Amino acid sequence: MKNILVVDDNEMLCRMACDILNHEGYCAVPATSVEAALEAFEQQSFDLVVTSFHMPGMGGAELARAIRNRAPGFPIIMTGFEPVDCEHATLFLPRQFLFPSLLEKIGACLLESETRAQ
Amino acid sequence: MSGEALSEKGVSLAEAAVSAPLDAKRHGEPTKELERVLRSKVVAQDAAIDAVVELYQIFLVGMAPPDRPIGNLLFLGPTGSGKTYVVEALAEALFGNPHAFIKVNCAEFQEHHEIAKLIGSPPGYVGHGQTRALLTQEALNQWQTEKLKLTLLLFDEIEKASDALWQLLLGILDRATLTLGDNSHVDLSHCMIFMTSNLGAAEMSKLAEGGLGFAAQFTRVNEDFDQRISRTALEAARRKFSPEFMNRLDKVVVFRTLRPDQLGQVLELELERIQHRISRAVGEQNFTFECAPSVKQWLLQQGTDPKYGARHLKRVIERNVVYGLANLVATGQIQSGDRVSIGIGADGVLTFSKCVVAASETATQQ
Numbered sequence: 001m002k003n004i005l006v007v008d009d010n011e012m013l014c015r016m017a018c019d020i021l022n023h024e025g026y027c028a029v030p031a032t033s034v035e036a037a038l039e040a041f042e043q044q045s046f047d048l049v050v051t052s053f054h055m056p057g058m059g060g061a062e063l064a065r066a067i068r069n070r071a072p073g074f075p076i077i078m079t080g081f082e083p084v085d086c087e088h089a090t091l092f093l094p095r096q097f098l099f100p101s102l103l104e105k106i107g108a109c110l111l112e113s114e115t116r117a118q
Numbered sequence: 119m120s121g122e123a124l125s126e127k128g129v130s131l132a133e134a135a136v137s138a139p140l141d142a143k144r145h146g147e148p149t150k151e152l153e154r155v156l157r158s159k160v161v162a163q164d165a166a167i168d169a170v171v172e173l174y175q176i177f178l179v180g181m182a183p184p185d186r187p188i189g190n191l192l193f194l195g196p197t198g199s200g201k202t203y204v205v206e207a208l209a210e211a212l213f214g215n216p217h218a219f220i221k222v223n224c225a226e227f228q229e230h231h232e233i234a235k236l237i238g239s240p241p242g243y244v245g246h247g248q249t250r251a252l253l254t255q256e257a258l259n260q261w262q263t264e265k266l267k268l269t270l271l272l273f274d275e276i277e278k279a280s281d282a283l284w285q286l287l288l289g290i291l292d293r294a295t296l297t298l299g300d301n302s303h304v305d306l307s308h309c310m311i312f313m314t315s316n317l318g319a320a321e322m323s324k325l326a327e328g329g330l331g332f333a334a335q336f337t338r339v340n341e342d343f344d345q346r347i348s349r350t351a352l353e354a355a356r357r358k359f360s361p362e363f364m365n366r367l368d369k370v371v372v373f374r375t376l377r378p379d380q381l382g383q384v385l386e387l388e389l390e391r392i393q394h395r396i397s398r399a400v401g402e403q404n405f406t407f408e409c410a411p412s413v414k415q416w417l418l419q420q421g422t423d424p425k426y427g428a429r430h431l432k433r434v435i436e437r438n439v440v441y442g443l444a445n446l447v448a449t450g451q452i453q454s455g456d457r458v459s460i461g462i463g464a465d466g467v468l469t470f471s472k473c474v475v476a477a478s479e480t481a482t483q484q
Contacts, residue, residue, distance in 0.1 A: 010447070010448070010450070011400075011403060012400045012403045012405075012447050012452075012453075012454065013444070013447045013448050015399045015400045015401070015403075016396065016399050016400055016443075016444050016447055017444065017448075018399070019395060019396075019398075019399035020436075020440060020441070020444060023395075023436070079448070081449075095445075095448040095449055096445065096448070096449055097445065098444065098445050098448045099440075099441035099442075099444050099445055100437060100441055
């Protein structure tokens with residue numbers, strides 16, 4: 001089972017997204033701040049991170065940079081209202097159309113990541 | 119009245135027992151509770167519930183035969199009638215988790231060598247020590263609790279199993295033991311074994327279509343139709359499965375084709391489940407939703423049909439209702455405490471609107 005870290009300061013979305021991902025057979029863990037996400041990332045092994053770009057304090061870009069410093073090339077999906085240029089994210093998804101796109105992109109990212117590892 | 123007193127009056131003990139009849143079918147409280155929960159979750163499959171509940175009662179009182187599984191059940195019937203769902207509902211009722219059972223999809227074991235995925239490769243064969251066997255003792259015991267030493271094991275679509283899997287299955291059903299590739303033994307005497315099959319699906323499909331067209335037949339699902347489906351499925355099972363397999367079964371249940379009103383009940387249950395899921399996921403930040411009758415009709419049209427029953431209903435609800443609500447949460451359009459009404463537009467697309475409490479009503483409440 002693939003482990004996914006979902007980071008969003010909108011707690012309701014964070015939990016609901018995790019529920020949908022769990023329903024699809026993933027093991028999703030919620031984090032409502034970058035600090036909580038980094039702590040979770042240290043303690044547990046993840047296969048992919050989904051993060052919101054705009055968050056109070058440290059945002060998605062900082063989180064992506066911190067994760068890629070620890071694990072270069074780690075798959076990260078960034079979400080936001082407007083397209084952002086984030087060199088550390090694998091791809092960007094507009095929040096207006098998060099589902100079902102997120103599920104399709106997660107599948108593609110994980111597959112790419114596995115292929116690269118082989 | 120003592121035995122001596124009875125014989126004095128010329129009444130035998132056997133006759134006296136008749137005056138105080140016992141009810142062999144009465145269930146204990148835990149079994150009644152299980153039955154209640156299953157009936158609240160499963161629509162129109164009373165025979166399946168009765169079979170499961172009876173075996174559970176036998177298990178609880180310790181009367182299950184030794185050295186055999188607790189029960190071997192074969193579920194036959196049309197696609198989307200709820201064969202797998204009964205096992206999920208049972209897992210949820212017993213363990214609080216609808217996924218708390220082991221599922222062996224027999225379609226994945228159609229080739230002889232694929233049996234290694236189930237029991238591991240023997241020493242000297244490719245994959246020995248690398249392929250993790252699915253049916254280990256550890257895997258079987260993973261959902262058991264201190265109070266409930268019971269495992270639910272599902273073999274899905276058994277008609278697709280290879281001969282190697284059939285041999286394995288016959289051994290399991292008869293002796294409740296399995297020898298893995300590494301020569302270790304697995305005890306399946308605490309397992310309730312379910313097998314599902316769509317055998318006779320083609321004949322059932324013909325019955326469903328009746329050559330008269332789709333919509334016309336939909337309204338003709340009745341008792342007679344169920345009996346014909348039942349006969350068709352049982353005949354197909356007897357043709358395909360060997361007598362030694364059929365003899366090892368404790369129960370064979372043919373699932374009923376769901377009538378339109380029953381599909382409506384399934385939809386209501388699914389929508390309730392979604393609301394419950396959202397509440398559990400978001401906790402105190404809960405919001406509620408309601409679907410207009412036209413939406414329910416639309417979901418039924420998209421997610422059900424006589425051929426596939428309610429098979430696609432969950433997926434249709436997930437894609438249209440759950441994803442839609444999640445996107446509204448993602449864009450901040452739904453907040454905690456909101457009530458969302460789901461309707462359908464002229465273009466056939468679902469519409470979401472927030473129920474706003476009128477100012478005068480708010481003032482009255484204050």
